[in-house]
Amino acid sequence: MQAGKIRIGTRGSPLALAQARQVAARLATAHGLSAEQCELVVIKTTGDKVTDRPLIEAGGKGLFTKELEEALFARAIDLAVHSMKDMPAQLPEGLTISAILEREDPRDAFVSLKYSSLETMPRGAVIGTSSPRRQAQALRARPDLLVVGFRGNVETRLRKLEEGVADATFLACAGLYRLGLAKHITQKMPTSVMLPAVAQGAIGIEIRADDVETAGLLAPLNDANTATCIAAERAYLAQLEGSCRTPIAGLAELRDGNVYLRAEILSTNGTHAQALAGTASAADAVQLGERVAAQILERAGPDFFATA
Numbered sequence: 001m002q003a004g005k006i007r008i009g010t011r012g013s014p015l016a017l018a019q020a021r022q023v024a025a026r027l028a029t030a031h032g033l034s035a036e037q038c039e040l041v042v043i044k045t046t047g048d049k050v051t052d053r054p055l056i057e058a059g060g061k062g063l064f065t066k067e068l069e070e071a072l073f074a075r076a077i078d079l080a081v082h083s084m085k086d087m088p089a090q091l092p093e094g095l096t097i098s099a100i101l102e103r104e105d106p107r108d109a110f111v112s113l114k115y116s117s118l119e120t121m122p123r124g125a126v127i128g129t130s131s132p133r134r135q136a137q138a139l140r141a142r143p144d145l146l147v148v149g150f151r152g153n154v155e156t157r158l159r160k161l162e163e164g165v166a167d168a169t170f171l172a173c174a175g176l177y178r179l180g181l182a183k184h185i186t187q188k189m190p191t192s193v194m195l196p197a198v199a200q201g202a203i204g205i206e207i208r209a210d211d212v213e214t215a216g217l218l219a220p221l222n223d224a225n226t227a228t229c230i231a232a233e234r235a236y237l238a239q240l241e242g243s244c245r246t247p248i249a250g251l252a253e254l255r256d257g258n259v260y261l262r263a264e265i266l267s268t269n270g271t272h273a274q275a276l277a278g279t280a281s282a283a284d285a286v287q288l289g290e291r292v293a294a295q296i297l298e299r300a301g302p303d304f305f306a307t308a
């Protein structure tokens with residue numbers, strides 16, 4: 001850190017900026033710092049530049065994190081603010097997630113100007129989404145619907161909806177809340193129909209693993225309950241990410257002091273799905289994630305991946 005200044009690395013999208021400003025404000029409050037002492041450093045990532053094709057084709061998740069991580073290594077920033085949902089399960093050697101903020105609503109929002117819910121859409125209506133998970137879950141519930149690609153940031157997707165490119169879309173409730181756009185939520189999707197992406201709704205702060213000074217500053221921002229749930233979900237993701245190219249969903253919650261993890265993998269067209277749940281004490285969150293992953297892979301069997 002330089003002369004009492006904290007440099008906060010963030011992507012430039014409105015959602016990323018809202019999240020980074022939230023972290024800056026929390027840091028300022030926790031340590032009595034001025035706004036100038038918490039400087040935002042905006043970094044463009046490959047994921048922000050690629051808008052013409054599905055991100056899976058361009059290289060997947062790491063696309064939103066790589067340039068921020070390079071800036072951490074180069075000491076151009078002291079911390080990087082991420083949507084934990086966009087973080088690969090495996091972090092580069094030398095970096096660590098130092099704090100996870102209290103989770104916002106992890107559910108997906110059904111957003112439509114025409115229909116009040118997924119169930120009441122007429123046959124053949126069009127869903128706009130480029131998320132293989134949301135596509136798979138929507139088609140699982142409603143195989144008669146059509147899906148078209150829908151890339152871009154939250155505002156772009158809402159505009160496409162207004163232009164009539166699709167009859168409905170899905171967006172994370174968390175992002176809509178943080179952008180002050182919660183009025184667009186038509187239906188909060190029950191997790192029984194649409195289990196969220198791993199870590200959806202959670203903001204994580206990444207630092208250099210040897211940076212004890214920044215780690216100390218971030219300690220008061222960490223929410224232990226959220227961190228436990230994210231540990232279970234990401235341990236599950238880590239086991240699946242390598243071996244499973246199909247859509248993955250997972251949500252951990254605390255129930256009576258224990259971690260309760262629900263997991264789901266699907267074929268992209270929604271015709272095949274495997275779902276599973278497990279529970280463990282909070283201290284065993286990581287083992288729970290690993291166990292649930294092993295169980296779901298075993299239950300799916302090689303046939304699932306051959307046909308999915």
Ligand SMILES: NCc1[nH]cc(CCC(=O)O)c1CC(=O)O
Pocket residue numbers: 083084085086154170171172173174175199200201202203
């Ligand atoms: N992939 C983009 C992304 N990454 C995180 C969020 C939402 C915020 C969150 O999950 O915390 C979004 C937008 C969306 O899915 O609607």
